[in-house]
Amino acid sequence: MKAPIFTYRRPDDLDGALALLADHAGEAQVLAGGQSLMPTLNMRLSSPGMLVDINRIASLRGIADRGEAIRVGALVRHAEVAESSLMAARIPLIALAMPHVAHMAVRNRGTTCGSLALADPSAEMPAVAVALDARIVLNKRGATRTVSARAFFQGLYQTARDDDEMITEILFPVARKNQIFGFAELSRRHGDFATVGVAVRARHIVGALDDLSVVFFGSEPAPLLSPGARDIILAADCTDTTLADAARAMTADMEPMDNQQGRGETKRKQAAVLLQRTLRDMLGRARIRSSDV
Amino acid sequence: MNSGDPRNVPRREAARLVAGKGRYTDDIDAGDVGHIAFVRSPYPHARIDRMNCDAARVAPGVIAVITADDLSAVCKPWETRLALLPTHLSPEQIPLARDEACWQGEAVVAIVAKTRAQAEDACERVEIDWTELPAIADLDSAAAEDAPPVKSGMPNNLGLDHGISTGDPDAAFRDAAAVVEHDFTFSRQTGVTLEPRTILASFDPRVRELVVQHSHQAPHQMREVFSAQLGLPLSAVRVVAPDVGGAFGMKLCAYPDEMAVAAIAVLLGRPVKFCADRLESFVSDNHAREARVRGRLAVDTDGKLLAMDVAVLSGFGAYASHPRGSAGEGLQAVHMIAAPYQLAHYRGRVRGYFQNKVPSGILRAVGQPLACTVTEQLLDLAARKIGLDPADFRRRNYTDADDKPARSAAGIVLSQLSLRRCHDRLLALMNYDGLRRRQTELRKEKCYRGIGFAAFIEQTGVGPQLYGPQNVRVSAQEACRLTVEADGRVRCATSVTDQGQGTRTGLLQILAQELGVAPDTIEIVTGDTQVTPLGGGAWASRGVALGGEATLRAARRLKSNVLTIAGSLLQADPASLQLQGGVVCNAAGLAQMSLADIATTVGFRSHLIPLDDIPDLEVVESFAPRNTPYIAANGIQAAHVEVDPELGTIRVLDFWVVDDCGRVINPMLVDEQIRGGVVQGIGAALYEQCIYGADGQLENGSLADYLVPMAGEMPDIRIAHVETPTAMTTLGARGVGEAGTVGAAAAIWTAVNDALVPLGATVTEQPFTPEHVLDRLALAGDQPRPT
Amino acid sequence: MSERHSITLTLNGTVISAKVDARTHLADFLRQHLRLTGTHIGCEHGVCGACNVMLDGRSARSCLMLAVQADGAVIETVEGLTASGIIADLQQEFVARNALQCGYCTPGILMTATELLSRTQPNRAEIRDALSGNYCRCTGYHAIVDAIEAIATRRAEAAS
Structure with missing residues (x-):
């Protein structure tokens, strides 16, 4: 199918874009990478009156070191993130997740901020942002606000962003020395959206992992930060049974959806397996790291 | 890759395709063509109470808005019948649904516009009042005694009930050392050719000739279909299959929406084109495979198979696929059981049901x-x-x-x-x-x-015994017309079609070897009913098995004709002559005259040939397995x-x-x-x-x-x-x-x-x-x- | 009516200007306006990869980009890459190994291979991984992997 009729505007600066969004709130949609928006247009599933193409706005480009955080601008493509040595070194979770994101040609165009703005429940980057407690910067005409990723995702394709706002950048907190990360997902084929996945951040203390941030995605309407995970401490030499119990306890927090990928209850079981394996892998890496010290 | 094997000749067309020089149907520049988009039923089963196309007619770019009634003037209804399977009869069909839509995706209205986008815009302006009717989706619902019919007026949904029995399976199961059984569910699949179905039809009302460029496997079959439904003589219908971007059997049937395109071309007297988009492909390309099977197997203590009992439930969708029907899947499922094995006792039964789903x-x-x-x-x-x-x-x-x-x-x-x-x-x-x-x-x-x-x-090279007795007008022969052109090049027009299998190259290799000419002096022409002799095209793994045989036979006859002429010109016994590299050589192996010399002599100076009857430099051979x-x-x-x-x-x-x-x-x-x-x-x-x-x-x-x-x-x-x-x-x-x-x-x-x-x-x-x-x-x- | 925009881009090494409907995607622009029919449309939702072109040196889905967005861009299609000869080795290998049947997916796959080979000398698993965004219904992928692997090796040998 072909896209319905719309008006196309391509402002050169952020103020111009925000003005269009303000003047056409509800009508205008931001076009960045277009890798999710364009299919919906080509299927006539969405019919925005106006597309605001932000690709010429130089201030939205670039990955930048902001000390405690790395800034990813609204025009940064997945490929740029994947190839960034700064990101790989400072935000290991992104390096773990990125190989699961779509396919080469799509990564070349699709943007990380766009992925967050769309909030597809099966996408990887929203889960990563929640696990890391990234900060999402939202701009509208005359106002800027920063929202925690943990507050940003509110439901199926629902976010805290207002119609006249756009994400201008994300601030990913850099990994602290004692942090360790894990990521796993189950998808039917390579590069497909996840049936179910887990993104994990943990603190590595002597002989154990604690301060777990465990995020389930794919199975949930929005990335779900397990409330039970925070209180769990995993000893480095814990048994498989302990690990399985911990994984089961955390997956009890899930509210997985029934859909074509399977019943919710199946996904809960699969999430427990993924989580158990991910934690085992993290404990293994933690042990190696402590033996280095 | 067996790189050392001289048989591994690369395909000539591959060099063109890797350079982006494929010529698929949508690539053909047809000038001022009308683009067609269809309004399709959003319901699996619904009655059309009222339709209002007024807003669509005045939408920008719209050339015509076509409904079932418009097409009835140029296109006859059809029924898909298999003579030996009288129960496999689905209701009469027309290109666009008139009163009732029987699957989600059935075409109802066709919009012709200057661009596909404009046609789609206009589709959104068509208003249809629907009344949803009970829909039959799964096989059990279709088979239920009180099941509502898939289309109003059908007596029931059973479209096939066929059994076979060999030996005494009941006794064999009773006496067996071991019996196993298993249930099988086969989900519906579809072809998903990367190039979607595409058709470009042009009708010249002055001479009443229809030319259809069609991404299809069987152009001669489609010529039959278009001729019959549009009331045109076969000679006034030309179907051409250019490069085809995958087919796999999915591009073997006569689709109602494609029939609509040809009919619209006749109605409007102008070229029109339809390229299925991927979304409508899923709800309009034939589906296949849907079946549930229960199978049992009995064996003896020595590990010998004794008996099998297989019951198949097959799902057809809303209509039998035209013209070959939809019974093949279920019939093959029971008839190919245990084909590689010795087995004395067998019972197979297949029942097939129509459903409110895409036809299979x-x-x-x-x-x-x-x-x-x-x-x-x-x-x-x-x-x-x-x-x-x-x-x-x-x-x-x-x-x-x-x-x-x-x-x-x-x-x-x-x-x-x-x-x-x-x-x-x-x-x-x-x-x-x-x-x-x-x-x-x-x-x-x-x-x-x-x-x-x-x-x-694998059943390959299927001959006329399959569709012939069913009264289905599908050619099961393959044929080859060989012509020596006056420049000495050989032109092979074959009924076989090639969607990338490499059949053309196989035929080329057979020809070069049999005829004794260099491969680069041979042209293979396929897929044009005006040029190629009648034959099947591409189905049931026939290209080289049958088309190759026809080619071989034609090559031998042509070679014999060439040598007969050469013998008469050279005053030599034709049996002593050879054709090698496009040159006639004598018994000593010395070059005497080229194929071009002979063709030129035959074409322009035949008075020099001392023969009463000069054999043709154009021969046609066909082949179909008739005894098997x-x-x-x-x-x-x-x-x-x-x-x-x-x-x-x-x-x-x-x-x-x-x-x-x-x-x-x-x-x-x-x-x-x-x-x-x-x-x-x-x-x-x-x-x-x-x-x-x-x-x-x-x-x-x-x-x-x-x-x-x-x-x-x-x-x-x-x-x-x-x-x-x-x-x-x-x-x-x-x-x-x-x-x-x-x-x-x-x-x-x-x-x-x-x-x-x-x-x-x-x-x-x-x-x-x-x-x-x-x-x-x-x-x-x-x-x-x-x- | 769909609004129209003027664009200027470098297409296959030549600067061109055109007027395009806002809603026309790049694949339709290439195919219908410029008659560059080597770029194919297989799904128009960014899954099949048949419409891949090179955009500023990297592969991109031309169905997921508006033609108007190509303003100022450098775009190469299979026609341009063929004319320049820079993938002639790859194309010859595809032919020699029959790494295509119907050929509809091939231009898109060549784009993926072009980008992949420009970055690394991939092994078979990496080639399969990169090809996971290109659908081929005919070949079974094996010969495509063979062809790309052969060129990866050959180019590495030539470079060393």
Whole structure:
């Protein structure tokens, strides 16, 4: 199918874009990478009156070191993130997740901020942002606000962003020395959206992992930060049974959806397996790291 | 790649295709063409109460808005009938639904506009008041006694009830040492050709000639159909299949929406084009495979097969596919059972039902994958039950049709098979014993790998006995017209069509060798009813097996004619002359005259030829197997898989095929045919599924949601050949186009279930989604383990 | 009516200007306006990869980009890459190994291979991984992997 009729505007600066969004709130949609928006247009599933193409706005480009955080601008493509040595070194979770994101040609165009703005429940980057407690910067005409990723995702394709706002950048907190990360997902084929996945951040203390941030995605309407995970401490030499119990306890927090990928209850079981394996892998890496010290 | 094998001639057209110089139907510049988009039924079954197209008619760019009534003036209704299967009769059809739509996706209104986008804009302005009617989706609902009809006026939804019985299966089951049974669910699949269906039709009202450029496998069939429905003489209809971007049987039927396009061209007297987009492909391309099967197998204590009993439920969709019907899948599913094996007692029954779903039709290997899967899976279960190795069990039971013709229990005609040779070659190729040892070791580490086999018979080169008795006007011959042009080049116009299989190259190789001319002096012309002689096109793995034979015969006759003329010009005995490299040589091997010399003499100076009757430099030969219904080919496949019993995922580690397609003309092309077929079979077993809700709505009709096999998950596929030329032709080639697909899903079934043996589970429903695997494991966990 | 925009881009090495409907995607622009029919449309939702072109040196889905967005861009299609000869080795290998049947997916796959080979000398698994965004219904992928692997090796040998 072909896209319905719309008006196309391509402002050169952020103020111009925000003005269009303000003047056409509800009508205008931001076009960045277009890798999710364009299919919906080509299927006539969405019919925005106006597309605001932000690709010429130089201030939205670039990955930048902001000390405690790395800034990813609204025009940064997945490929740029994947190839960034700064990101790989400072935000290991992104390096773990990125190989699961779509396919080469799509990564070349699709943007990380766009992925967050769309909030597809099966996408990887929203889960990563929640696990890391990234900060999402939202701009509208005359106002800027920063929202925690943990507050940003509110439901199926629902976010805290207002119609006249756009994400201008994300601030990913850099990994602290004692942090360790894990990521796993189950998808039917390579590069497909996840049936179910887990993104994990943990603190590595002597002989154990604690301060777990465990995020389930794919199975949930929005990335779900397990409330039970925070209180769990995993000893480095814990048994498989302990690990399985911990994984089961955390997956009890899930509210997985029934859909074509399977019943919710199946996904809960699969999430427990993924989580158990991910934690085992993290404990293994933690042990190696402590033996280095 | 057997790079050293001189038979591995690259395809000439490949050089054009890699340069982006393909000429697919949508690539043809047709000038001021009207683009067609269809308003399709959003409901699986609904009555059309009122339709208002006024707003659409005045939408920007709109040329015409066409409804069923508009087309009735130029297009007759049709019924799909199979003479020998009178119950397989679906209601009369017209190109656009008039009062009632019977599947979600059935075309109702056609909009012709200056651009496709404008046509779609106008589609949104068509108002239709619908009343939803009860929809029949699943097979049980279709079969229920009180089931509402799929279309008003139908007496019931049963479209096929066919049984076969050989020997005394009941007694054999009663006396058997062991009996196994299994349930099989085969999900609906669809072809998903990368180039969607595309048709460009032009009608010149001055001379009343219709030219249809059509992404299709069988242009001569479509000429018949367009001629019959549009009331034009055959000679006024020209169907041309340019480059075709994949077909696989899906582009073998006469689609109502394509009939509408041709009819609109006639009605408007201007060129019109329809390119299905991917979303409408899923709800309008034929579907296939939907079936449920219950199979039983009885064996004796020596590991001999005794009897099988197979009951098939087949789903047809809303109408029988025109003109070949939709019965093939179910019929093949019962008739191809146990085809590679000796079996004395068999009962098969198939019942097929119409449903409010997309019509089902031909998809590569029609029904054979179902029969192969049922057979092979039951064999594995039986082998396990009586404690025999599955490979050994198969070898004991292969049919004895190597030296003498045989018939399978279900009536399949077999001759000159090589199952045991293929089998032995396969076991060596895959290092079977080593794999089994490794499997046992890994099980101790809770790594669950499985090895699965699928021996198969492939019906190839199907002749007139299939559709002829059914009164279906589908040509089963293939034909070749050879012409020596005045410049000495040879032009071969063949009825065979080529959608990338490489048939053209195979024919070229046969011609060059038989005729004694250089390959680069030969042109192969396909896919144009105005130029090529009547024949089937591409279906039932016939291109080289039948088209090659016609080509060989034409080449021999043409060569004889050439040498006769040369002999008379040279005053030499034609038998002493040779044609080599396009030059006639005498008995001493000395060049005497070129083919161009001869053609020029015949064409312009025939007074110089001292013959009363000058033989033609243009000959036509056709071939169809008339004494046998088809030429059976055989082979065996093996899959090696790993199942993750916690996640339910399956990884295909290795895949092997040993195939015997008789004489191999070009191993490189044959290998890639087999591999492509295998991947489609793996897709069936692991990924592909048209998911319907109970309400008859297709829930995954996009390429993001319908999962096709992609490179990342597919294994390398190793191929080897056993070559047993068929005696049914001079050429000796059998078909190979469907070989991979016939057996690949079965090999995955048996491999996955082999992997699950230690866990006591079996899968029963393809595709094997992770959830299905986990469900079956959970069920097994709830039951006592077999000891 | 759909609004129209003027664009100027470098297409296959030549600067061109055109007027395009806002809603026309790049694939339709290439195929219908410029008659560059080597770029194919297989799904129009970014899954199949048949419409891949090179955009500023990297592969991109031309169905997921508006033609108007190509303003100022450098775009190469299979026609341009063929004319320049820079993938001639790859194309010859595809032909020699029959790494295509119907050929509809091939231009898109060549784009993926072009980008992949420009970055690394991939092994078979990496090639399969990169190809996971290109659908081929005919070949079974094996020969495509063979062809790309052969060129990866050959180019590495030539470079060393």
